[in-house]
Amino acid sequence: MPSYTAPVKDFQFVLHDVLKAGDADIAGYDELDRDFTAAILEEAGKIASEVMAPLNASGDREGVRLENGVVHTPTGFKAAFDQLRAGGWTGLDCDPEYGGQGMPYLIGTAAGEMFQSANQAFMMYPGLTHGAYSAIHAHGTEAQKQTYLPRMVSCDWTGTMNLTEPQCGTDLGLMRTKAEPQDDGSYAITGQKIFISAGDHDMADNVIHLVLAKIPGGPEGIKGVSLFIVPKFMVNEDGSLGDRNAVSVGKIEEKMGIHGNATCVMNYDGATGFLLGEAHKGMRAMFTMMNEARLGVGMQGLSQAEAAYQNAVIYAKDRLQGRAVTGAENPEGPADPIIVHPDIRRSLMDQKSFCEGARALVMWGAQMIDRARRNDDAQAEAMISLLTPVIKGFLTDEGYDMTVQAQQVYGGHGYIEEWGMSQFTRDARIAMIYEGANGVQALDLVGRKLAAGGGKPVMEFFTMIKDFCKAHGDGPFASDFIDPLKAASRQLQEAATYFMQNGAKNPNHALAGSNDFMHLFGHVCLGYMWAQMALAAQARLDAGDADTGFCETKIATGRYYMARRLPATAMHLQRILSGADTIMALDAEAF
Structure with a gap:
């Protein structure tokens, strides 16, 4: 049966070395020191691995059933739900006025990824509740808040x-x-x-x-x-x-x-x-819930990829098949573990570099939400609004692909239900569809978000990348990280310029390239995350950090992403520049 171990060390790295959470000028962040967040995340990881993960496969097999008007959840779900409630996890980042713990959304997001990796189907019950809570909290009357929110924070309702x-x-x-x-x-x-x-x-x-x-x-x-x-x-x-x-x-x-x-x-x-x-004005209120849900769904793409990757690594180290082309690496055994083979390494590096880059992107997005809400920061609100379709669409598309790659590592066993890998692929598939199918996310990005605020948010994004590259362009990571990021950002700007120049004349030219633009944007975001993580890891090494293995592995993984994954931006740009003519060439009857 598949297992899950929460990557607490990586969460801590993103929180404190990359995002500098404890030093951020966001209300409530002054409490987020390393010891405090470690205690929360280690306990969340324990619940994820020991309580939720063991119910993932059994819940998948048993499913839910409707009998005499009553919906019955899988065996063990209710006891786990009671344990989640008893620990206050359902109200981690909710308003203390209604029984929540009042922690930043960033911390709720970190714990949420762990829980989603352990058991996505189970976590949808409190996850939908949190979205409904947010909508009532933002738009409800005082009487409505007092009536519903305390019981929803506790998940009694x-x-x-x-x-x-x-x-x-x-x-x-x-x-x-x-x-x-x-x-x-x-x-x-x-x-x-x-x-x-x-x-x-x-x-x-x-x-x-x-x-x-x-x-x-x-x-x-x-x-x-x-x-x-x-x-x-x-x-x-x-x-x-x-x-x-x-x-x-x-x-x-x-x-x-x-x-x-x-x-x-x-x-x-x-x-x-x-x-x-x-x-x-229902859509205004519902979008409070849906925007939060879309970020959560983006995290689901990551969470299933992470769980699948962890198990693929275990299998690749255990499964003996063939010999390394450079000579036997397990001479005492009948064959070498498949992790010695370059194509298996490629697949695992695809997965690892995606998961760690996506984690940083989701956490950065959560920090922007905190800045928007806690500091009433309109600029942060505009930036996360721009990035929401990217986080939802790109991370779920890529996350699904990574679960397929993890399944492929298992070979024939990946296709057999008892090994559990197919569940990650099946569960990840829905994230590309619900809360706005990814094609719609791409259309929203190109058709609405690029022009929002007169184009100011996207221009601020480009400026942010430009300033970052300028600040680090002469450093030790210039060729491996900064130059590729700079090139990818320029390709993203070229694509946006093409839409502005051609979209008004023929809107199909913009819409035909929307999916490629979403992926181009997503790769630039992950490239930006990896450049920051490499710098943060090197800073720890320069400071004499004892965990040299973690820091060196982080830098090597980032180099892989920049060299092997980020170049996809050139392909996406070329597709965008080809316009809509070939896409729209056939009459409907010709299909």
Whole structure:
């Protein structure tokens, strides 16, 4: 059965050597010294490896079931959920006013990656709850916050987001779910929602659904959508649970992966709902939840790649097959371990360099969220908004590819369920689809985010890379790190310029290159992360750090990324510059 060990040392390196968390001028960061974060991350790692990871494969095999209207989660899930709650992990970065621990989002993100690597399907239950908590916290009335948030922070009650309907996913303006105003100020919600993650289960006393619906007489399309709080059980004035609301599970979806999570069809039959935020402004409130969810989904791509990589390394060191071309390295055995073969090394280095670079990118993104929220920093808000589709789309595309590579290391055993590698691939696949399919993320990046604020955020990104390269262009890492990063950044700028010059004349030219642009952008981000990590590792070596193995390995892994992975930017640029003509050449009937 696959195992998982939390890479605490790497988290500490990113937190303190790269991001300088303890010294950052962000409210609450002064408490983040090395000992404090180490204590949190080591305990989170222990829960991940000892409590959650052992349930990953069994939860995948058993799945969830719907019996007599009750959704049953896999054996062991409820006990693990109780343990997660008892430790306060569900409210790690939530508001202390509602029972949270008030830690930075950065720390919640670090613990979250560990938990997701250990058991993605399980972590979707508290993960969706955190998103719903954030939406209510940002847009709810004081009464709504007092009613729902304390129980959601503790996960005594969990939360969901209900957007998709059978006839509409990305185009939510087509939704049919109705919200009829009632005399008491509530609304009667009627309609059907599909693909609702953690839609119902047996681990919490109540489920608080956030449901998009249209109030009759409102504007057409997406401008007429409102957001509603629809509890599974009504909540009495004293906080106790009342009658069952008119919301039910129609079925549990049979899926490719994340079998341990209840993906539900939800039926609303005149259910009582309460407006969250302003009428006809539902997308504004929902995007509070969705943007957080998209960053979390990007982390899922990384987390599954990390878990798969760890197991591929173990297998590659154990599996004996053939001899090294330079001479036997295991002369006492019948064959050498497959890790001696260059192509296996290539695959493992692809995985390792992605995981460590992606971890730094996600953590940097989390730090920007803290800066935006805690310091009310509009510049940080604009930058993370620009990078959100990159983090979501690029990391899930690449993360899935890395799970496939890890599976390939196992050869035929990777295709056999008892070895467990296929689960990482199956579970990672959904991350490319939900919370906005990656093609939509790419369109959002090119069609909206590049032009946001008059293009100021993307220009600030280019300036940031330029200043970094200028500051370190004469250093020891100039040829290995700085020069490749500078070249890749210029290619990203050339692609953006092409869109500006050609997009207005023929929008297809921009949209046809959107996926390549997202990947080009993603590689530049990881190149930037690797350049910073190399400098940080060298600084530790120069200071006489005793852990020379860790620092030298970090630099060598970064050199691999810059030499073998970052050059993909040239390919993506060439595709972008080819325009839309070849893509749009065929009539629909010719396919």
